[in-house]
Each structure stands twice: as C-alpha cells, then as structure tokens.
Amino acid sequence: MTAITINFNNVVKLNVDQFYQLCRDNPDVKFERNQLGEIIIMPPTGGETGKCNASMIADFVIWNRQTKLAEVFDSSTCFKLPNGSDRSPDVSWIKLERWNVLKPEQREKFPPIAPDFVLELMSSSDSLSETQAKMQEYVNAGVKLGWLIDRKTRRVEIYRQGQPKEILEFPTSLCGEDILPGFVLDLQIIWN
Template sequence: MVTTRTITAAELLVMGSDVPYELIQGELVSVSPSSIKSNMILSNIHGAIFAFVRSRKLGLLSVGEGGYLLESNPDTVVAPDIGFVVRDRLPDPIPARGYLPVRPDLIVEVISPTDERSEIERKQALYDRIEVPVVWWIDPRRETASVHVPGQPVQVIDRTGQLDGGDLLPGFTLKLAEIFDEL
C-alpha cells in the first residue's frame, strides 16, 4: 500500500492489530501472512529461546505482532517475527498499550515464500541503520541461517551448524537441523 501522507505510530495503533502493516519512516508497508512451514519453524525457534530467556530472566521476548517503535518523526514501527530486549534496556513500566520504544537486541526473521528479496534487503538495511546488535534471517527453503552483526561479515550457517546466543544469550545454542527436522 502506498500512502499519500505520513502516518504516525499513534495512527497505526488506532488501526488495530488486525491491520497487516508495519510503518517505515511514516509509510505503511503491507506485511503478508507467513506460510505454515515458516510459522512452524518460527515456533520451534521461539520455544527454544523462550525457555532459555525465561529461566534466566534475561529480558523481554516478543513473537509475531509485538511492535517496536524504532524511529520518530517520521515514525518507524516494526513487528519482527521474534524480538528480544535485554532486561536492563527495558522501560519501567513496560507499556501496556502501544509499541515498545526501544530497538531489539536480537531480531529473528523467518523468510516466507512470499517475501521478496528487495523487501528482505530493505528490512536488513533498516536494522543496520538502527544498529540492531544481532539479526538472524532463517531461510526454510535453503535450510540456512544468515547472522548479521554490525561491522562483521554476514555469517551463513547451513543445517549442520548451530545458532549461538553470544553475549546476548550466553550459553544459548540451537542446532539448525532441530528447527527444520521437527516439521
């Protein structure tokens, strides 16, 4: 959808959660529902990270429609497949309504068959611009993960490798075969 005027985060919020859009620098961007395979992979990843984060009280983990206000004037609101914010960066209190006004420390995006390459690149450019410390792009078709860390080359992991939580999730690992084989 192309808008003729800049939309704000407040206006997006009023539209409701059943509106499938993100807001990129004031412009509404349509978000397609994912395939069931992509969603099952997302569930596997979320379950593993959730158990790890919750047992250690490391921070906030969102899935699906959890919105983050990343930029203001013009506003940018995204809802990554998974977002994680370390505990000491969370606002107190966490807003009961609206979007979390901090960038995630970890973003996980599962590529769906309908995702266009240009859209993935646009989103990664946004994540680079706002300096998301770690982004994992999961590609179900290729059974790979691409790990993006600012200032480092992109690391591509095949299904025989594993994701590593690094400094954000110390001790966390997830074998890619496990997220793809449980389908």
C-alpha cells in the same frame, strides 16, 4: 501472497498514535511501516513457517525463563525504531535493564526501542532482498545481532553491529554469542 507496500504520504502522513490506531482498528491485518512512512501489509505465514516460528519462540522462551536476562517477543509485537519505522520481527529479545527503562504506556503500545536481537524466518512469500534490507534496517536502528533464516535455501545470514553480514550454508545450529549468552538454536527443527 506477497507483502504489499502502500504509500499514502502525499495524502496523509500517519503519526505514531494514528498508525497504532490503524493497527488496533484492523486486528486481522498485520501492518508494518518502513522508514519512508510507507505502510506494508504483511500476509499471514503458511503452516510450515508457522510451525517453525512456534518451535523457535518456544526455545527462546524456555532459555530466557532460565536465564532471566531479558524479555522475548513474538511476531505480533511491533517496535517503533529510532529511524521512524514500525517493525515486527518473528522473534525479538530485549535486555531487562533496557526494557525496564520504558514507561508502562510505552510498553503497552509499540515500544519505542530497538531490540538487542531479532530473527526473521523467511516464508515462501517473502522477498529475499526486502528481508535483507529489513535486517540492515534493524542493525542501523541499534539491533546488536540478527539472524535471517531462509528455509528454502538452507542458508542463514548473521547481522552484527559494525561488521559485514556473515553467510552460513546449512548450519546445524546457531550460537547466541555474547548477545544471547549460552543460547544455542538447533536448526534441525527448521531444516526438517
């Protein structure tokens, strides 16, 4: 099953509140919206991808509880990015000082903020070119560090502000650099 993109723009252009309500009215469907306003229906992940996502998010949460530097979000969280898109990375992380500036009602809906870090784990239904475009969209929106992990090819693409993407073939771990200070993701949980 692949993602489906629907363009309703000639019929109706959903504003922020209408898109939020669409998502609330259809909790069994995962929606995203690109910067053109097109609605993207995301298929559920398979068991292996879900297992890997759960392991990764656990590593981020445990590390973050120790450092108390930020807030960690799972793939159910949709962010309203500055370019008008609404995206839900598999893992995202926002520094506390940035998160705490948001008003409670902004935190409750789709937070209008680009995370400091995002991670996308490719599932078998994902298109590489579409996910790469999404990663570039994150960086353009202000994300400082992004990891695109492709389990099938055992390849990782690292996206950084103001730099060309870096491609790693079958790395054993990833370092959080100065964005996630001291964080190391052991990729054996992904490759095994």
